[in-house]
Amino acid sequence: MEQAQTILEGLDEQQRRAATTLNGPVRIIAGAGAGKTRTVTRRIAYACATGAWKPERVLAVTFSVKAAAEMRARLAQLGVGGAARQGTGQGVTAATFHSAALNQLNGVWTDVCDAPFPHLIEDQRDVVAQAITRVTARNDIDPLTVRDMLAEINWAKISLIPVAEYERICKAANHRPPSGLEPERFAKLYDAYEQEKTSRGEIDFDDILLLVCHIMDDFPDAAAQIRSSIGWLTVDEYQDVSPLQHRLLTLWLGGGGPDGKAAMNRNVCVVGDPAQTIYSFAGASSWDLLRFADEFGPLSADINLGIDYRSTPEVVGLANRVLAAAPNRDDYLKLRSARDPGRRVSRTVYDTDVEEAQGVAARIRKLMAAGAKPSDCAILTRINAQQAVFGTALRAAGLKFRVRRDAGWQSTALADSAASKRALLEAMGLDATGIRQEDDPGVTISTIHAAKGLEFKHVFLVGCSEGLLPYGAPAPGESLEEERRLMYVGITRAEDSLHLSYARTKDGYGAQQRRPSRFL
């Protein structure tokens, strides 16, 4: 019991309330830097240490391999779960939705099917190209068309829209397929994709979740086996849950039947921040987080964590102002900084992209002269294509750096075990051999998407102009609001200092001058 009390040390009152409410549905809405990860990992560790939960029946799901590794590292520090135990059934399981589902599928496959366990498609683009050839009888397929078709197929699948329903839903929801295709034509392509996949004996990423849903619906024994392995479910980043993920977790809990009966296992804790929904393009929506009480209520606890322990009041003030201009601002928490006042947020306008990159490199050198390490600094961009010029400038300034790019939202959720091990070692501050990293890994250049969940002492948020942030020219509405949330996520990565900048033109000659971002 004494050990359990130690686990709660260093939590504030609201965090502690969240960590000690162990039964029934719990919702935690946590602003950026409010200790969301700290709170859920302590909650799990506390519940296991007091004996309230059985570790082997605890499942915590996250959206990326990186987040799952971070959670496992923190749980290991707290004495539960950890790398060695993951998947062995002896400790807490912290995994992505997809790897948890893949494990379950593996566990019940031979009981529900005689066919061999299907292969996971290596390159979905290849299957899409083949499907396009089947439908159009053409071989010269433009990679951009493949990319757009693939995105639409993925969107349809995670939105739970089967081929047979696609046309009807397009009509009802006024949805247009990409590349000016007619819904009927796209449905043919979608069908050809599914057939091509089946003929290869392969499944795609979303099929993992769809298959587990199907098994839970139609195979009561297998469903019971899967359900009994989940006594206590925690879902991180619940604001990014897709309809498919939502369906799966409802089935895990024993609900979602055709009679619409309420979930049977009510030991579910969801954690998220509506202001950090940045995967709407991939079917995510904070709808489920906001209506959690309607679905699972009465709640045992409904907690808001609004104290930002990460960022200075200057950074937090700007983050709040960005959200205050949103039409749906009432959905967002207003943050309060727990820190002493710090540096003013700097704003700089450069003439060209190259000058912006050189200016940022010079400022990083200055910070280093004052004692900062390169890895304390991050340059955040809206898109991958902005990054090269910053790499060149850092190299010219003799600064080491590493690059984080958007690797496609799906590939971040199910990497191979090597990538997953790397992420775990990184989260524990170790290198690939398990030796503590002595060398500074360098300045981070990252897209905002890839920096989600990370924090840096000094953040350079670059390209703060119309066209880049917000990207393109979104009309007021959901697309514009997603860009606003990206700005918020970027700003809130900063601990001590935040530097905003943009360049008037790409190369100094452009006829059109860029205008500052409307969000600032």
Ligand SMILES: Nc1ncnc2c1ncn2[C@@H]1O[C@H](COP(=O)(O)OP(=O)(O)OP(=O)(O)O)[C@@H](O)[C@H]1O
């Ligand atoms: N009660 C607390 N006292 C002191 N520091 C805290 C407390 N809670 C959280 N922190 C610190 O605040 C920072 C953010 O915490 P954590 O990484 O758990 O955040 P998060 O809420 O998951 O972040 P985000 O949602 O922005 O990614 C960390 O450096 C953490 O150590």
